Amino acid sequence: MSSEAITHAPQKLSKRGLRLTGLIVAVVLIAIVVIGLITRASQASNIKTWTQEQAVPTVKLVTPMPGDKGPVLDLPGRLEAYVRAPIYAQVSGYLKDWKTDIGAPVKAGELLGEISTxxxxxxxxxxxxxxxxxxxxxxxxxxxxxxxxxxxxxxxxxxxxxxxxxxxxxxxxxxxxxxxxxxxxxxxxxxxARLIAPFDGVVTARDTDVGALVNTGGGAGQELFVVSDIHKLRVYVQVPQAYGPSIRPGSDAVLVVPEYPGREFHAQVVATSNAVNATSGTTLVQLMVDNADSKLMPGSFAHVHFSLPADTAALRVPASSLIFDNGGLRVATVDGDNKVAFKKVSILFDYGKSVEIGSGLEAGDHVIDSPPDGIKSGDQVKIATDNAAAKPHEKA
The missing domain is CATH 1.10.287.470 (Helix hairpin bin)
Incomplete structure (x- = not known):
């Protein structure tokens, strides 16, 4: 074999190898491209599916429940002495002397002062x-x-x-x-001329002094002394008309006064006026509170807390479930197809974290707690996995 033939054979083999290699490389590149396209298409499909799933909001549901306790009505009240007697002069003259000053306990018939006549x-x-x-x-x-x-x-x-x-x-x-x-x-x-105490009590005012001109009581006369019986105190409260029927004689109440923060005094309703003041729309309620330790002072201000009976027809939901917008006061509920339906409601009483609904809801409704912004009637929603069934709302 000649040297020329030997040289030509390797050249042919080299060209074939290059072609095969190029073919293999091309196949590999095409496979990579195809695999990339398939991967991207799968990822896009997954993203689309995830996006669609995320577009359906997940909500937590609560079930309206009647409260086991009624609301607490907090009203301002005024404390008054059990009996209060202003002492006027029935004779004219000059005050000769006075025997008792403010804060002094006195007995019935005890001399308070004497007038020179x-x-x-x-x-x-x-x-x-x-x-x-x-x-x-x-x-x-x-x-x-x-x-x-x-x-x-x-x-x-x-x-x-x-x-x-x-x-x-x-x-x-x-x-x-x-x-x-x-x-x-x-x-x-x-x-x-002898000014005496009409009953056992405390001198709560002395508006005269030795040598003062004293006129007979009435138009020209003034109060010389005031004797008050403070072993019990009367509490007067103006109760709104809507709550008047719920507060009857025998009902209990709690008093809180500014001078004793954190301390409660128990009182009892003893009478109501059984009439509504046309000007204020309130009815006057009188309570009695024991004051044997003389801690409370007549004439002072007090907060009076009435525990009203629970309304079995009223339902409670979290305050966070309320929606107030152009449509008014509403709550969002979920029907059997997991679609949103709005219901207009009215608040009977606000407890802070929860509210008592007077109308618009039924006991079997599933109410969305903290509804997402932009939610509309008919929107599809998902129920939170930890809330497959609507959880009863905790009672306040």
Whole structure:
């Protein structure tokens, strides 16, 4: 074999190898491209499916439930003494002295102060003198009438004269009784110069001082002392008309006053006015609270908490389930096909974290808690996996 033939054979083999290699490389590249396209198509399909799934919102449901406790009605109230007696003067004069000051406990009949009444004293002296004169005249007229009555039996005097003497005696006796009544009246008036406590209690006001001019009570007179019985206190509360029927005598309430933060005082309803004030639309309720330790003060302000009975017809849902927009106050519910349906509701009472619905919901409704923004009626939703069945709303 010649050298030229030997050289030509390797060249042919090299070209064939190059062609085979190129073919293999081309096949590999085509496979890579096909695999890439298939992968991208699969990923796009998965992304589309995921996007579609994410477009359906997942919601948590709650079931409206009636509350086991009624709402607590918080209203302002005013404390008043069980009995309060302003002491006015019934005689004019000057205050001679006072025996008790504010905050002093007093017993019934105890002297609070005394009024100097020189004018009444002089009138009483004159009245007693008039009484003495009238009594002397009556005694003399009585003796004279008896003598003339005795002489009538001897026919020494006329019957007319005897009748005159007897009538004069009767007139003098009447004058004596009138003078006695005048003395009694002035003595009774003088007794009012002593200002006394009408019952056991505490002096809660003293609006006079020694030497002050005192006028009789009424238009011109002023309160000199105020005695209050504070072993119990009355609490007056204006209750809105809607809650009036729920608060009846015998109902319990809790008082909270600013001066004792964190402390509660228990009171009981004793009376209601059974009438609605046309101006305020409220009814007056009176409560009684024990104050044996004198911690509470008459005239002070208090918060009064009434625990109202639960309304079995009302349903409670979380406050986060409420939607307030152009459509009004609504809640979003889910029907049997997992589609959204809105229902208009009205709030009966707001508990903060939950609300009591007065109308618009039924016990079997499935309410969406914290509905997503932009949710519309008829939208498809998914139920949270931990909420396959609507969970009952926890009672407040």
């Amino acid at each position: 020189p004018e009444i004293d002089q009138q009483l002296l004159q009245a007693r003198a008039d009484l003495a004169s009238a009594k002397a005249n009556a005694d003399l007229a009585g003796i004279t009438a008896k003598r003339w009555q005795a002489m009538l039996g001897s026919d020494s005097v006329a019957q007319q004269d005897v009748d005159q003497r007897t009538g004069d005696y009767a007139a003098k006796v009447a004058q004596m009784k009138a003078a006695q009544a005048n003395v009694d009246r002035l003595e009774a008036t003088k007794a009012f």
